[in-house]
Amino acid sequence: MLRILGRSGLDVVGEFGDFALFTGRSLLAAIGSRKLGRRIMRALYEQGVRCLPVIIIVGVFTGLVLGLQGYYVLNRFGSTSLLGDLVSLTLVRELGPVLAALMLVGQAGSALAAELGIQRNSEQIDALETMGASPLAYLVAPRLIAALLSFPIQTTFFTLVGLVGGWISGTLVLALQGNVYWSAVFRAVEPADVRECLLKAVVFGLLTTAICAHNGYNTHRRRRASGARAVSASTTRAVVLSSISVLAADYLITSLLV
Amino acid sequence: MSDPGQTPELFLDVRGIRKRFGDYDVLAGVDLLVPRGSVVTVLGKSGTGKSVFLKCLAGLVTPDAGEIRFDGRALDAANAASRAEFRRRCSYLFQSNALFDSLTVLENVALPLEQTTQVPNAEIRTRCLEALRQLELERFRDQHPGQLSGGMLKRVALARAIVTRPELVLFDEPTAGLDPLRRNAVFEMVAKYQRQFGFTAVLVTHDVPEALAVSDRVALLDGGQMRFQGTPGAFAASEDPAVRAFRDSAGALRDTIAALRRGETVLSEDNL
Known part of the structure; x- marks a missing residue:
């Protein structure tokens, strides 16, 4: 039993180290890589533009539900004028970065893990190595840089759309006045809240994209699966670990900043 | 093929390569001599470790023991400079072709020059178009790999392999999964372009008659060791x-x- 625990512990520590090296090497490999800008643009399209519909839809519904629930809770205390405060602070500080990151993991992160897994299985990564090219510079670095750029933008979209959702619930569906809602929003949100939101978005972007890339890239190392099953296992693991890491990092950042 | 009147210089000298996966010795002390400018074919049944051996040469698999000397210099994992030089002078043609689906034919062929050299973009384009012209692929340059036949994909992979003007090309089962006509075409292509570009070629395959026709030397990998190395004539008479x-x-x-x-x-x- 002790031996199993010890071995598992060593495996986890080893994987953390491997992950840290993978992320660091990938970012360093970007230096001097030719046509990196073109690959970053392609990654921005995949991870950014193509994910916008999901971000907008989930953002609107999150705002709608927050507005609805918040209104009825605040109504018990006769404080419905604080709906803007509740929706905006909840979205900016917590739900915006967390839910946007989870949505991006589900769409772009899983696609990245699967794509790299297939590229590993079909020897495309080996082909880059035999050419003397860096697979990390060619395949991983553009995705990490694109995530650093796209996650804050996506999170901002999510939050803004969510605020509109809250406004729809509070004023169009329920009885709150629009100017009361928006003045509460502008009064409640401070620059520090926006900084926290963007910091979380950057951290979640780097963390989840690196986890998804690391899992896909190392598909050939799966012990209990090979071929298509290994790609499937890598993709599932990438999504699960990324989602957990978003929530864990959210708690850590919040506890440091509060 | 090399000139039979001269003793060719040894380009690749492989001694005692060993590789074990779990309890199974895939390679148990494999030797191979590859003269400069020759075509050497490693034959063997499926599962005898031919591809593992080729991946050991390419540095994709690290051997447990043994020595590889390339153009007189030892290659080992600790010597990054010698391995980098080997990669600069060597190309590998994968059994699966390993082309990038998201790139066009031209972009696939340009990839090694783009990612490993400082050759200007205009020259890269010229060299790639020249390689495509030589392999009769010019009109497919804007197509993606998914739109091409198996034989064409093999030619694109070869174009990508030769565009860097390598001195050594490693071919991993270049005819796997092809019908007899396309198989012959691939062997013809290897022989033709080996003469045209003058590279040294190491092929692994199990197509005996075709391999004997195009090779200067033949080796047989069996039971983790080279059971035979010699000319096609000696192989036929062994x-x-x-x-x-x-x-x-x-x-x-x-x-x-x-x-x-x-x-x-x-x-x-x-x-x-």
Whole structure:
């Protein structure tokens, strides 16, 4: 039993180290890589533009539900004028970065893990190595840089759309006045809240994209699966670990900043 | 093919390569001599470790023991400079072609020059178009790999392999999964472009007659070791049981089928 625990512990520590090296090497490999800008643009399209519909839809519904629930809770205390405060602070500080990151993991992160897994299985990564090219510079670095750029933008979209959702619930569906809602929003949100939101978005972007890339890239190392099953296992693991890491990092950042 | 009148200089010298996966010794001390400018074919049954051996040469798999000397210099994992030089001077043609689906034919061919050299973009384009022209692929340059046939994909992979003007090209089962006509075309292509570009070629395959036709030297990998190394003529005349079993497999199949038709039970599981 002790031996199993010890071995598992060593495996986890080893994987953390491997992950840290993978992320660091990938970012360093970007230096001097030719046509990196073109690959970053392609990654921005995949991870950014193509994910916008999901971000907008989930953002609107999150705002709608927050507005609805918040209104009825605040109504018990006769404080419905604080709906803007509740929706905006909840979205900016917590739900915006967390839910946007989870949505991006589900769409772009899983696609990245699967794509790299297939590229590993079909020897495309080996082909880059035999050419003397860096697979990390060619395949991983553009995705990490694109995530650093796209996650804050996506999170901002999510939050803004969510605020509109809250406004729809509070004023169009329920009885709150629009100017009361928006003045509460502008009064409640401070620059520090926006900084926290963007910091979380950057951290979640780097963390989840690196986890998804690391899992896909190392598909050939799966012990209990090979071929298509290994790609499937890598993709599932990438999504699960990324989602957990978003929530864990959210708690850590919040506890440091509060 | 090399000039038979001269003793060719050794370009690749492989000694005692060993590789074990779990309890299974895939390579148990493999030697191979590759003269400069020659075509050397490594034959062997499926699962005998031919591809693992080629990946050891390319540095994709690290051998447990043994020495690889390339153009007189030892290659090992600790010597990054020698391995980098080897990669600069060597190309690898994968069994699966390993082309990038998201890139066009032209972009695939340009990839090694783009990612490993400082050659200006205009020259990269010129060299790639020239390689495509030589392999009769010019009009497919804007197509994606998914739109091409198996034979064309093989030619694109070869164009990508030769565009860097390598001195050594490693071919991993270049005819796997192709019909006999396309198989012949691929061997013709190897022979033709080896002469045209003058590279040294190491092929692994199990297509005996075609390999004998295009090779300067033939080796047989069996039981984790090279059971034979020599000229195609010596291979054809060898009395070694492993060589005979491999070389005469077509005849053996004919005998087996004839015996089955006579109602005899002759199926041997040794070769499965």
